[in-house]
Amino acid sequence: MSFQEKNIVVTLTNFSLILAFYLFRIFQMVQSDTFTSTNLFWLWGIIALLAVIGTIVATIFTHIVGGIVHKVKTNEDPHIEDIQDERDQMIELKGTKVAYTFSSIGIALAMLTFVFGQSPLVMFALIIFFGVLAQVIADIWRLNLYRKGF
């Protein structure tokens, strides 16, 4: 697995966990009748923090552990191919396009709930849900392009 693919797997895992945590917290709030703007925006803050810091920490940790495992298995120094060539850039762009498409559809759907009489909080909750979901789908799309080619 290449350096870029490892990074995508780390991001995908991180964002999938964030999505699960977000949905769990939202359902908890709805069930306990604490689905308020203060709680929702607090959750937004946590999600943003987890997305940025979680991804950075997880990426560093994965490469350190990967390097140690490689050294123990082969007794060779790990060779990190951290250059991003034209194929990597192309795959990243295609993934970004998918992310934009899905998040745009998601935002439109979120706005539609507002139009159909739901509270603005539902719309805000759906916007972040579709944002994270778009990232997950884009990462799966990128991995697929690395595996199957294009």
Added chain:
Amino acid sequence: MTTSRIRNNIRTLRFHHGEMTQQQLAEKVGVTRQTIIAMEQDKYSPSLELAFRIALVFKVPLEEVFSYQPEDTNT
């Protein structure tokens, strides 16, 4: 599996150039080894610039490295 209609002889040319490794070729043309692997498996069509760089490494014309297979010959 998605395959390109652009075929190449990179594997053969590497063999005829002192059994050059994928890593060596990758370093010479400035891409990752994974990109060379993807090209050899017809999973990626390189840019024109990369195609010329590969041809330059093997010191052969571009058409000796790459060939285009039109759609109607696939069927």
